[in-house]
Amino acid sequence: MAKSGAKAQEKVYVLLNGRIIGHISEPEAFANEIRQGRRNGVISGEVNISYDAKLNEIHINADRGRVRKPYIIVENSKSKFTKEIQDRLEKKEIDFNYLTRNGIVEFLDAEEEENALVAFTENDITDKTTHLEIDPAGIYGFSVNSSPFPENNAGPRVLTTANYLKQAQGLYASNFNVRYDSRAHLLFYPQKPMITTTAYESAGMAKRASGQNFIVASTTYYGYNMLDAIVVNKAAVDRGLGRSMFYKTYTDEERRYAGGQKDIFKIPAATSEGYLGEHAYSKLGEDGVIEPEFEVEEGDVLIGKTAPPRFLEENLGAGGIEAKTRDDSSVLKAGDKGVVDSAIFTETTGATRVVKVRIRSLKIPEVGDKFASRHGQKGVIALIVPEEDMPFTESGIIPDLLFNPEGTPSRMTQGHLLEMLGAKAVGLTGIRADGTPFAASGRKRMEEYEKVLDSHGYDKYGEETLYDGITGRPFKAKLFTGIAYYMKLYRMSSNLLQVRSRGSVQILTHQPTEGKARQGGLRFGEMERDVLVAYGASLLLKERMLDQSDKAQVYICTECGSTAYYDYAKHISICPICHSNKSVTMEISYAFKLLLDEIKSLHIDPSISISR
Amino acid sequence: MSAKKENLQINPGEPVGAIAAQSIGEPGTQMVLRTFHFAGIASAVTTGLPRVTELLDAKKVPAGPLITIYLNSEAKNNFAKAEEITKKISEIKASEIVRRAVENFSKGKITLIVNEQALKAVEMTSRQLAGIIKSKFSVDTDIDEEGNIEISAHTKKLREIRELAVKIMKSTVRGIEGAGRAMISQDQKTKEFFVMSAGTNVKDIMELEGVDKSRIYSNDVFEMNRIFGIEAARNGLIRELLKTFEDQGISISVRHLQLIADGMTFSGVIKGNSRRGIIADKESVFARAAFEETVKHLINAAAFGEQDRLNGVTENILIGKQIPLGTGSIKLAVKSGKEAKPKEGKEGKESKEK
Numbered sequence: 001m002a003k004s005g006a007k008a009q010e011k012v013y014v015l016l017n018g019r020i021i022g023h024i025s026e027p028e029a030f031a032n033e034i035r036q037g038r039r040n041g042v043i044s045g046e047v048n049i050s051y052d053a054k055l056n057e058i059h060i061n062a063d064r065g066r067v068r069k070p071y072i073i074v075e076n077s078k079s080k081f082t083k084e085i086q087d088r089l090e091k092k093e094i095d096f097n098y099l100t101r102n103g104i105v106e107f108l109d110a111e112e113e114e115n116a117l118v119a120f121t122e123n124d125i126t127d128k129t130t131h132l133e134i135d136p137a138g139i140y141g142f143s144v145n146s147s148p149f150p151e152n153n154a155g156p157r158v159l160t161t162a163n164y165l166k167q168a169q170g171l172y173a174s175n176f177n178v179r180y181d182s183r184a185h186l187l188f189y190p191q192k193p194m195i196t197t198t199a200y201e202s203a204g205m206a207k208r209a210s211g212q213n214f215i216v217a218s219t220t221y222y223g224y225n226m227l228d229a230i231v232v233n234k235a236a237v238d239r240g241l242g243r244s245m246f247y248k249t250y251t252d253e254e255r256r257y258a259g260g261q262k263d264i265f266k267i268p269a270a271t272s273e274g275y276l277g278e279h280a281y282s283k284l285g286e287d288g289v290i291e292p293e294f295e296v297e298e299g300d301v302l303i304g305k306t307a308p309p310r311f312l313e314e315n316l317g318a319g320g321i322e323a324k325t326r327d328d329s330s331v332l333k334a335g336d337k338g339v340v341d342s343a344i345f346t347e348t349t350g351a352t353r354v355v356k357v358r359i360r361s362l363k364i365p366e367v368g369d370k371f372a373s374r375h376g377q378k379g380v381i382a383l384i385v386p387e388e389d390m391p392f393t394e395s396g397i398i399p400d401l402l403f404n405p406e407g408t409p410s411r412m413t414q415g416h417l418l419e420m421l422g423a424k425a426v427g428l429t430g431i432r433a434d435g436t437p438f439a440a441s442g443r444k445r446m447e448e449y450e451k452v453l454d455s456h457g458y459d460k461y462g463e464e465t466l467y468d469g470i471t472g473r474p475f476k477a478k479l480f481t482g483i484a485y486y487m488k489l490y491r492m493s494s495n496l497l498q499v500r501s502r503g504s505v506q507i508l509t510h511q512p513t514e515g516k517a518r519q520g521g522l523r524f525g526e527m528e529r530d531v532l533v534a535y536g537a538s539l540l541l542k543e544r545m546l547d548q549s550d551k552a553q554v555y556i557c558t559e560c561g562s563t564a565y566y567d568y569a570k571h572i573s574i575c576p577i578c579h580s581n582k583s584v585t586m587e588i589s590y591a592f593k594l595l596l597d598e599i600k601s602l603h604i605d606p607s608i609s610i611s612r
Numbered sequence: 613m614s615a616k617k618e619n620l621q622i623n624p625g626e627p628v629g630a631i632a633a634q635s636i637g638e639p640g641t642q643m644v645l646r647t648f649h650f651a652g653i654a655s656a657v658t659t660g661l662p663r664v665t666e667l668l669d670a671k672k673v674p675a676g677p678l679i680t681i682y683l684n685s686e687a688k689n690n691f692a693k694a695e696e697i698t699k700k701i702s703e704i705k706a707s708e709i710v711r712r713a714v715e716n717f718s719k720g721k722i723t724l725i726v727n728e729q730a731l732k733a734v735e736m737t738s739r740q741l742a743g744i745i746k747s748k749f750s751v752d753t754d755i756d757e758e759g760n761i762e763i764s765a766h767t768k769k770l771r772e773i774r775e776l777a778v779k780i781m782k783s784t785v786r787g788i789e790g791a792g793r794a795m796i797s798q799d800q801k802t803k804e805f806f807v808m809s810a811g812t813n814v815k816d817i818m819e820l821e822g823v824d825k826s827r828i829y830s831n832d833v834f835e836m837n838r839i840f841g842i843e844a845a846r847n848g849l850i851r852e853l854l855k856t857f858e859d860q861g862i863s864i865s866v867r868h869l870q871l872i873a874d875g876m877t878f879s880g881v882i883k884g885n886s887r888r889g890i891i892a893d894k895e896s897v898f899a900r901a902a903f904e905e906t907v908k909h910l911i912n913a914a915a916f917g918e919q920d921r922l923n924g925v926t927e928n929i930l931i932g933k934q935i936p937l938g939t940g941s942i943k944l945a946v947k948s949g950k951e952a953k954p955k956e957g958k959e960g961k962e963s964k965e966k
Contacts (some may be wrong), residue, residue, distance in 0.1 A: 589930070
């Protein structure tokens, strides 16, 4: 096509990879010609062209980094992927590459998609349709596609599911034993879900599953599963349900410093600066690294290391005496606990030695651990009930998990119910069911499962009479019972738990530190303060803001009102301003003392006048 | 009855301010920015959180002013009369009925191209419009065959002609200046007619015949203050706040709003809950510095040698003393003789001098 603007109509600029290369006058025809060329194999299939009518520009992109998606081409309201081609594909006479090369399938990037009208199914094709989805499930990404029945759930729930899938514990890699991930979770008995999807199977997810099939009863349990809490069967936990291993790797390196000095892996000498005491190093081997299978707790040294002193002068003291060193050992962090799994020596490219120590700790489900199904239904264990106290069915089946039915109506997760029903049917037939999105309508699927349940003598709606484990009496209502695939998410209470009664304070303000890593407290903030003010609890407020925070005793000179100090040798207080010995002690917040000091640094003299 | 009365009494030292603030703040978090759309004039009125901020910060110019004008006994049940009053109030600006003003600088003339449809909608003619402009700006006017108005400006200075054109376009040609568009409404219960106007200028509206002066109400609290005084402004504040919360389905005890309105108006002028309003009136240096503009307050305190007598809440928390509220509001009146010797003078006064 000629790139001339001879007609002098409206100029349409053509941009190749973002740069203007010329202009044309008939954009639609031009774009179609490029597309035809691409389909005929004259132009590379990696070229995408789009006409933006708003900007009145043509964008041709052939550079890297564009996300592209394959579509079946539709011409004259007819799909190019005909029955004949399908047969040949099934007979393996042709492959996918044949389709792309022969103008049956093409890849569109995000920009060209704006020019296309894609039909969802073949029946939706109209005379304006340009492309056809290869599979209706193609509108979802992988995460959503690997959960069953997403089309039956509310949109936000589908998105949360996609998020939870990424947090699930499972068999994350089959070479986990030789890997030193800084943090890793390994589920003990991963199971393949009873209802899978095409995407799940074809990606091989079933071979490294990340969840287990839980027997679920949809009921409350003495208020213990209110608001997204779940109740779990203790016997099931004892049998290994939701059991996992947590691996954490500590790494340290023998760094080299200017002046030829370097770190050394060894048990530090008692004379080194910051020595933690003999006991702390008792689990280390001769090489300074902890031995495998030692049980370790908070404060234990894992890697003994000495470093040269921070300032060179320290080392230049009296000649002949052993050089001073600094203890720079790696200590197990606050809240960590476990067994040393393995320790290895390795090297960096800079030929410095590196030690990696892997700690393993068993994580048996406990109160506070988070679980989620594949329908955005998360829950935290609130109670682990002995088997005998759990409700049971007529046939003696005791559910693993009690799911509060209140969570369903407001969230509109019909897919969760469908999965429970379907998986129950799968459990009876032994034939895995398919939950690929849009593969069948929800009603059709439901009818199918109902038929199976009915033929096996179960209630076709999945409801069963349950008996209270404590009283033995049957519940008045029949309860919806089934099987759902639950994932154990990596947020476990044992890794998140933190308490403090007393501890370290910040140097500047003398207030307690913040954050788990620093053994910090929880901030009693402005709004919390207002609550105590409004309640009139003045002494409680003072305790929070002063006694439990940054209380400081300050001497105030009664003569001039400035801060004085106490001379312990002479047992008198001295005012540095007026040299008076008369003073009183005051309890004020350190933050206020700091404020006074900072005001003084501005050459302003604050004074405190004491009455009486 | 007396037991109930005793129950309702507030105890000495009760932090009523903090309770009021929390009682408004907590439901305030649930307020939605989504505004309900009403038909007519009321749709221009701001609602929800923006309106609450506007009231509490005491913004001088409200975003959606609205005057409710009740009519006297003669007009309130007479639609024709009510409509007549509405027409008298409703403000029409020249720019609404004139398409554009074409200036002819060489002849010193301005031609107003009239929008005939708009003119018809407000039941006016070009002649009437020309008359109004003539008397208002003391210029000569003429009407051509298309109904457009030609104005002789009596000057040939470019600047003056341009200024005159702009002035004419901005001028009010009918109704009360600043009153805004008025609309007639009917009360659901009493079936009486009243007028709602999306403007300010209560003063001129009051002077109209047929208007019930005793019931006129503006949602602009500053206007209420200007015309009816501070007590009216206080009541207006309470009423507006209460209405804004109730529109969102939030019920707050009116006592909390009364307290806040009292705090905002007791000085005789309306002061907002901001660093320039009631916070600036705080006695304590520390309390002011703790709110906003810390450095400014500390520097001023140093320059003027201010004293902080530590009577408030914020400053006592800051230095670590028991607050003088609630359980901390009780003090010993007399100390017995034996213990009279001062142990530790905890009563601190803070002064700053340069």
